[in-house]
Every structure is written in structure tokens, then in C-alpha cells.
Amino acid sequence: MKNAKPAANAAHSAIPAKADRAAASVDAHAHAHAHAPGHAHGESPEAALALAEEYCRERGEKLTPIRRKVLELLLNSGRATKAYSLLDEMRQIHPGSAPPTVYRALDFLLSAGLVHRIESINAFTVCHDLTQCQHGILVVCQQCGNVTELHQPKLRQALIAQIEDAGYRVASDEIELKGLCSACQAAEAVPVAAKAGATAPVAAK
Numbered sequence: 001m002k003n004a005k006p007a008a009n010a011a012h013s014a015i016p017a018k019a020d021r022a023a024a025s026v027d028a029h030a031h032a033h034a035h036a037p038g039h040a041h042g043e044s045p046e047a048a049l050a051l052a053e054e055y056c057r058e059r060g061e062k063l064t065p066i067r068r069k070v071l072e073l074l075l076n077s078g079r080a081t082k083a084y085s086l087l088d089e090m091r092q093i094h095p096g097s098a099p100p101t102v103y104r105a106l107d108f109l110l111s112a113g114l115v116h117r118i119e120s121i122n123a124f125t126v127c128h129d130l131t132q133c134q135h136g137i138l139v140v141c142q143q144c145g146n147v148t149e150l151h152q153p154k155l156r157q158a159l160i161a162q163i164e165d166a167g168y169r170v171a172s173d174e175i176e177l178k179g180l181c182s183a184c185q186a187a188e189a190v191p192v193a194a195k196a197g198a199t200a201p202v203a204a205k
């Protein structure tokens with residue numbers, strides 16, 4: 001797909017668009033994905049890290065310890081996380097961590113298609129299945145940063161076709177919709193709980 005080249009995103013431009021290789025592998029991975037909301041995918045963080053490591057090796061790149069750590073933090077978070085939160089967590093492990101270290105690691109993970117930048121809340125999240133598929137459509141809770149990636153290739157392609165029919169080129173791999181997750185909707189209904197749970201991943205049931 002030549003149209004998948006994101007013009008406004010330097011982090012992606014040096015690397016072939018994910019859609020190119022996804023187009024080749026989409027049939028092989030057309031099975032149904034079962035991923036719970038709040039989790040990037042169904043596997044354990046360890047399995048996901050091993051998968052990402054292998055994927056980078058196949059591309060002739062290296063998942064260095066810092067890149068791996070940032071990816072691990074995002075996997076453990078299970079939701080969109082701001083760069084400065086990642087930096088804070090990094091500093092708890094490596095007190096000398098400087099902002100550029102984290103930003104460079106994020107740039108690498110973005111360009112490899114392993115994570116998404118969520119522009120509406122200026123945060124980052126792990127791609128729903130890391131290395132396997134074309135990106136889906138991201139639904140982002142504007143309250144807590146919960147992200148669900150809808151794996152709907154036909155819907156995504158139809159949307160992109162409509163955008164191009166209108167004379168536009170999509171400027172980023174990410175297609176995101178703003179939402180309010182069920183937990184935050186429930187918290188909104190109970191004002192006290194909303195305050196207590198605004199940043200905690202509490203499942204209100």
C-alpha cells in the first residue's frame with residue numbers, strides 16, 4: 001500500500017510502512033484475535049518481549065535493553081502511558097535515565113510498529129498484537145488511557161478508501177477514536193468513586 005506512508009511522522013518515515021509487510025502476511029494471520037480490553041494482546045509480557053526480540057532480529061535490528069525495558073513498562077501498564085511516566089519508572093530502575101534515552105527508545109518502537117502514539121492524549125501504548133497484523137482502529141478512553149485496538153481490516157480499508165476518495169492521504173498509521181471506557185463510565189455515575197479511581201485501573205463492576 002503506497003498510500004500508507006505517513007508524511008507527518010518522521011519516526012516512521014525511514015522504515016517501510018507496516019502496512020506493506022502486513023499486506024503480505026495478512027492472510028496468514030487472518031485468524032480471530034481474542035484480546036481483552038486493557039491488554040495489548042493475549043500473551044504474557046515475557047512471551048510478548050520474546051516475540052518482539054525475535055521480530056527485531058529478523059529485521060536486522062536490536063531490541064536493546066533500554067528499548068526492551070520501555071516496551072516492558074508499556075506491556076505491564078496495559079494502557080496508554082505518557083512519556084514522562086515512562087521516564088519516572090525508568091528512573092526508579094536506572095536513576096540516571098535522561099529524557100532523550102526514553103524518547104529514542106520510543107521512536108524506535110514506533111518505527112518498528114511495536115507501539116502506537118495516541119495523539120489525543122499524548123501517550124503511548126503497545127500495538128495489540130505487536131508484530132503480526134496490520135494496525136486496527138484504536139479506541140482511546142480520554143479519561144484513563146485505556147486503549148482497545150479493533151482488528152477490523154475491512155472497516156479500516158473502507159475508511160481509508162473513503163478518505164482517499166475525498167482527496168486526502170492519511171497522515172499517520174494510527175486511526176484513533178475518542179471514547180470513555182466502561183469503567184470510567186461507571187465511575188462517572190458515582191462521583192466519589194470517579195475521583196478515587198480516576199487514574200487507577202479499577203474495574204468497576
Ligand SMILES: [Zn+2]
Nearest residue numbers: 127128135136
Ligand atoms: Zn497496532
Ligand SMILES: [Zn+2]
Nearest residue numbers: 141144181184
Ligand atoms: Zn477509562
